[in-house]
Amino acid sequence: MITVGDLSVNYGRVAAVAGVSLTALDGGTLGLVGPNGSGKSTVLRAILGALAASAGRIMIDGEEARELSARDRSRRLAIVSQEEPSGLPLTAWDSVLLGRSVHLSGWQSYRAEDERAAEQAMRETGILHLRDRSTDELSGGERQRVLIARALAQAATHLLLDEPTNHLDVRYQHELLTVVAGLPLCTIVVLHDLNLAARYCDQVVLLDRGRIVAAGVPGAVLVPENLEPVYGIDVTCTELNGVPQLLFTPR
Secondary structure (H helix, E strand, O other): OEEEEEEEEEEOOEEEEEEEEEEEOOOOEEEEEOOOOOOHHHHHHHHHOOOOOOEEEEEEOOEEHHHOOHHHHHHHEEEEOOOOOOOOOOEHHHHHHHHHHHHOOOOOOOOHHHHHHHHHHHHHOOOHHHOOOEHHHOOHHHHHHHHHHHHHHOOOOEEEEEOOOOOOOHHHHHHHHHHHHOOOOEEEEEOOOHHHHHHHOOEEEEEEOOEEEEEEOHHHHOOHHHHHHHHOOEEEEEEEOOEEEEEEEOO
16 A cells, blocks of 8 residues: 655745645555646656655555665565667566566576566566567557566566556557556556546546645546646546546637
8 A cells, every 4th residue: 555645746946746645555546647747747756766755754555665775665666657669679578577686686697486477477467478579579558568567577566657558559558557457456557548547547636736636536536627627628527337438628
């Protein structure tokens, strides 16, 4: 579980995040949504430890995140960022196996248990058939699955995703988030697409200018009275098979 209490993060004199509190539960998927500059990625980076909080607390499984060693934090937290070519001559297998490096010391070689963990992670994400392919030859959706498999091989209990669907087509967006939503991890994902958040997230936090506008189940948060003032666009909400569906009309 990840608990954020009254978090504030400043960039110089500018408050990027102010007074944000949220709880991401084990086995659930929490979505951070909001317009550009609302503080979504800042919250994620603060949890990861890449940004220092100006105020507030971040707890990971009941422990202060700032008191965890870098090694311990890297074992518990895995990050998947926006899809980008690796630029390195790695196969999918090599990339996933890198997730085991946090469990090794010095120049220790990969062990049989590391290879078993990597193979299992690739099976769970449906990419074992890609093990010998170069990551730069894979589609965007396949590369994102490789990164998620790496996180699983890492044996992290918490998964942070920063706009993982940003460069993917519709099919791969849904395939990727289906995998993510089915993982038995504590997951926080930054999403721009509100309909994806409505379908795949158990809880949603709507941010605007660094503050929380609304938080709760998608059907309660992703409603016109919350979204229209934040995005400056007319919103119509319908429902399809129990899932909120949003339609947008420019003003």
